[in-house]
Amino acid sequence: MPLEFMTYGEWDDALWAAIEPLYREAFPHGAKPVNILHAMLDKKIAWLHAGYQNGKMAAMAVTGLSGSSAERILIIDYMAIDTQLHRQGLGKQFLEMIRDWAVQEHHVHAVLIEVEAGNTEDDVARVYFWEHCGFIATSYVHQxxxxxxxxxxxxLPLSQDFVITRDGQALFRHITNFHMKSFRKSGD
Incomplete structure (x- = not known):
């Protein structure tokens, strides 16, 4: 069953009420507080994406941009699929919808995500998922x-001109800058 894909650039409490259970289940530790997510949309540095299946919330993501227009990167801050719908191809389908939106709306040259670098079964499964979607793991581990x-x-490079730095340290500068903007108070 295909997903209905929606992107939201403004905070909506009713939308968040539908997304929050999925967000909390997928990110019980390390998730940004709701007030920070709200501020990210208010500051126009992030978007909420939702995937609906049969009218119910099936997938969610929080994304933002980094880099100049010549090397624009989409950062996936969070992405989750309802656990009852895992292993149905919805994660890859949702990611492709986000990617296509980012290329069409923002002319991105790559999609970037940070994943846990541990050796747990969940960590290995996450890396496998992203590699299956075409992402390339870098060697640099950020603490x-x-x-x-x-x-x-x-x-995930999307243009031939995008240079991949295998160590990943340069890519983490994009991620770190995005996180810093996320937590910065308005007016700073």
Missing amino acids: YIWIPEPYRAMV
């Missing part, structure tokens, strides 16, 4: 001060 688990950048 945040405030989050215990290490992360690795994975990138």
